Amino acid sequence: MTHGAGSELQCVLQLRGVRKSFGATQIIRGVSLDILRGERHAIIGPNGAGKSTLFNLICGRIAPTQGCILLDGKAIAARPAFEINRRGISRSFQVTNIFPRLSVYENIRCSVLWSLGYRYCFWRGVSRLRDAAEKTERTLEAIGMTSRRDAPAGVLTYAEQRALEIGITIAGDPQVILLDEPTAGMSRAEANHAVDLIREVSQGRTLVMVEHDMGVVFDLADRISVLVYGEIIATDLPSRIRRNEAVQTAYLGSAIHA
Amino acid sequence: MTRGDDIGVPSRAPEVVLRQWTTSYRVWLGAASVLLVLPFFPGLGSDFSRSLLSQMGIAAVFALSYSLLLGQTGLLSFGHAVYFGLGAYAGIHLMRAINAGLPVPMPLVPIAGAAAGLAFGMLFGSLTTRRAGVVFALISLGVGELVLAAMRMVQGFSGGEEGITADRGAGPHVFGLTFASQLEIYYVIAFWAVLSAALMVAFLRTPVGRMCNAVRDNAERAEFIGYDPVRVRFIAFSVAAMFAGLAGGLHALNYEIVAADAVGPARSGAVLLMAYIGGVANFLGAILGAVVITWLQVSLSDYTTAWQLYLGLFFMAVVLFAPNGLAGLLLMHVRLFRTGAWIAVLKAYAIAAVPAGALVAGAVALLEINYRRATQPEAGPQLKLFGVTMDTSTPWPWLAASGLVIFGLVALRRSWPLVTAAWRHAGDETRRRGEARS
Numbered sequence: 001m002t003h004g005a006g007s008e009l010q011c012v013l014q015l016r017g018v019r020k021s022f023g024a025t026q027i028i029r030g031v032s033l034d035i036l037r038g039e040r041h042a043i044i045g046p047n048g049a050g051k052s053t054l055f056n057l058i059c060g061r062i063a064p065t066q067g068c069i070l071l072d073g074k075a076i077a078a079r080p081a082f083e084i085n086r087r088g089i090s091r092s093f094q095v096t097n098i099f100p101r102l103s104v105y106e107n108i109r110c111s112v113l114w115s116l117g118y119r120y121c122f123w124r125g126v127s128r129l130r131d132a133a134e135k136t137e138r139t140l141e142a143i144g145m146t147s148r149r150d151a152p153a154g155v156l157t158y159a160e161q162r163a164l165e166i167g168i169t170i171a172g173d174p175q176v177i178l179l180d181e182p183t184a185g186m187s188r189a190e191a192n193h194a195v196d197l198i199r200e201v202s203q204g205r206t207l208v209m210v211e212h213d214m215g216v217v218f219d220l221a222d223r224i225s226v227l228v229y230g231e232i233i234a235t236d237l238p239s240r241i242r243r244n245e246a247v248q249t250a251y252l253g254s255a256i257h258a
Numbered sequence: 259m260t261r262g263d264d265i266g267v268p269s270r271a272p273e274v275v276l277r278q279w280t281t282s283y284r285v286w287l288g289a290a291s292v293l294l295v296l297p298f299f300p301g302l303g304s305d306f307s308r309s310l311l312s313q314m315g316i317a318a319v320f321a322l323s324y325s326l327l328l329g330q331t332g333l334l335s336f337g338h339a340v341y342f343g344l345g346a347y348a349g350i351h352l353m354r355a356i357n358a359g360l361p362v363p364m365p366l367v368p369i370a371g372a373a374a375g376l377a378f379g380m381l382f383g384s385l386t387t388r389r390a391g392v393v394f395a396l397i398s399l400g401v402g403e404l405v406l407a408a409m410r411m412v413q414g415f416s417g418g419e420e421g422i423t424a425d426r427g428a429g430p431h432v433f434g435l436t437f438a439s440q441l442e443i444y445y446v447i448a449f450w451a452v453l454s455a456a457l458m459v460a461f462l463r464t465p466v467g468r469m470c471n472a473v474r475d476n477a478e479r480a481e482f483i484g485y486d487p488v489r490v491r492f493i494a495f496s497v498a499a500m501f502a503g504l505a506g507g508l509h510a511l512n513y514e515i516v517a518a519d520a521v522g523p524a525r526s527g528a529v530l531l532m533a534y535i536g537g538v539a540n541f542l543g544a545i546l547g548a549v550v551i552t553w554l555q556v557s558l559s560d561y562t563t564a565w566q567l568y569l570g571l572f573f574m575a576v577v578l579f580a581p582n583g584l585a586g587l588l589l590m591h592v593r594l595f596r597t598g599a600w601i602a603v604l605k606a607y608a609i610a611a612v613p614a615g616a617l618v619a620g621a622v623a624l625l626e627i628n629y630r631r632a633t634q635p636e637a638g639p640q641l642k643l644f645g646v647t648m649d650t651s652t653p654w655p656w657l658a659a660s661g662l663v664i665f666g667l668v669a670l671r672r673s674w675p676l677v678t679a680a681w682r683h684a685g686d687e688t689r690r691r692g693e694a695r696s
Contacts (some may be wrong), residue, residue: 059482080481082482085482099472102471102475103270106273106471113485114484118465120469122467122493123464124464126464126465127277129465150270150274151270151271
């Protein structure tokens with residue numbers, strides 16, 4: 001990585017001294033992090049390290065107590081979630097978060113509408129919007145759910161719902177994708193399938209993910225940050241993170257060799 | 259308990275089914291032609307029947323607007339009559355202006371109602387739709403009480419409890435039509451009802467209409483695909499208020515009188531009842547609920563003074579045993595009919611119908627005897643029920659009715675498992691066939 005004068009341009013997402021407290025408890029204790037354009041960045045760390053809180057701060061679900069978050073150099077911290085999403089950050093959830101009574105197709109189509117500029121349009125039939133239909137089809141194909149299009153999302157299998165979750169996240173062509181434990185609760189085969197899917201859909205985009213499965217992390221990530229008790233103790237290439245002693249003692253230990 | 263799920267898992271989402279129904283213009287053409295000839299059906303030729311049909315049409319528009327709110331956007335309102343009533347007042351005042359010489363044809367009166375509904379919907383909606391769920395429901399209740407109190411105060415505008423009147427016959431004639439007769443006004447209502455239903459269905463198919471469903475399902479997730487749920491709810495609320503106002507305008511046209519109770523909680527409750535009994539999951543339910551409840555309101559009151567009690571019991575039964583309403587029951591049986599296993603279910607129904615009938619008859623008898631003794635002692639002990647005259651001062655009617663209830667309860671408990679088993683069998687059958695197909 002070059003960290004010369006041009007590094008500001010390379011950074012799509014920057015966190016500067018971000019802190020978050022709930023009451024007297026500090027969950028995030030001054031995190032600074034640069035996410036480079038086009039990289040696949042994994043955030044790992046023990047349970048309760050604040051990984052999900054960090055995600056919630058970036059996507060606007062909660063506001064930081066202190067510090068700033070920049071997307072393309074513009075401050076986004078504490079903006080409403082829908083506004084941050086419109087600017088190009090889209091996230092998935094650890095607990096499946098879909099529209100259960102809508103069909104699979106409708107789930108995806110709703111997710112493409114804003115990005116195509118249809119906003120709160122109430123004078124055009126949605127089925128006449130060719131671009132929305134095409135984008136929906138493409139996304140369905142990417143997540144391999146074309147044949148399940150008419151099924152209500154609520155009756156899908158767990159693995160299917162996880163795939164749909166990713167579909168909703170990427171449908172609007174975001175520049176930054178945040179995936180919160182995309183393979184949690186999956187069998188090995190399902191997780192492998194999910195890794196292929198994530199690799200495919202993150203082509204040409206920036207991906208930030210929180211993940212517990214070290215196989216998945218080292219398989220996918222270009223760089224890894226280690227979050228321990230609300231602080232980032234290391235950000236580096238996977239091969240160096242593996243050898244980093246501070247990381248070994250703080251967290252990885254045997255997990256990495258398993 | 260029988261559930262739709264027993265017939266396999268539904269393979270298509272509700273909106274897919276709705277789309278298939280309503281995109282076929284034949285459905286709309288069919289509905290319009292039925293409405294066209296309906297007042298000339300045998301038995302529907304009297305002014306009374308045509309008035310009943312007109313009431314059903316008004317109720318259908320009102321219930322559809324409520325279904326847009328509750329079923330499609332997930333907003334439970336206890337004050338939807340506010341927009342109906344204010345629309346009705348706008349309508350009746352326009353009618354009075356027409357009576358005074360304003361050259362506007364009477365059939366356009368509902369537009370004034372819609373405009374008033376939309377304006378007040380946007381005004382109150384901007385405050386109430388910031389929150390969903392319980393908070394929204396409670397605020398809607400508050401707004402309802404507030405507007406009712408206001409209407410009672412501004413006597414000059416509202417006429418208070420007595421109401422204000424207008425004459426729909428005294429306006430410009432269109433093609434020689436005066437709109438004074440019930441038949442003419444029926445057609446005006448039918449026209450607006452079909453147009454409203456089509457517009458509401460069309461609204462649901464626009465980008466923001468789809469997002470209404472998305473916000474209902476998962477408001478938080480909607481934020482993470484770029485939509486502000488508050489904004490979506492506000493738009494849905496305003497549109498629902500507009501159509502409620504339009505229904506109010508039709509009400510003014512139909513009755514030629516509007517009183518303060520038009521905005522009141524009783525009417526808000528009635529529309530909730532209609533939408534829920536019909537089924538809030540789809541638009542068919544709202545229409546079904548409006549038709550059935552209006553019919554019950556009018557006809558039950560002919561048979562018994564305790565009709566509101568029966569309406570309440572009916573509502574409870576639907577909420578408890580058929581959470582998807584009458585439309586849900588209907589769709590469930592349509593699905594059953596397609597499986598071919600319906601004969602077994604029908605047999606089980608026939609067996610269970612005997613104790614169910616006994617239970618209902620016994621319960622009705624007990625209710626009527628008690629109601630008569632408690633509220634109308636002056637009418638004497640003689641009570642005619644199901645064609646039988648009984649003397650309520652003797653213990654025999656009580657014993658007979660109690661016997662029917664007990665027999666019904668016991669026998670129903672024993673025969674109901676037959677129904678459940680038949681449904682389960684039908685479900686297995688469908689699954690087996692589904693597997694054989696794939």
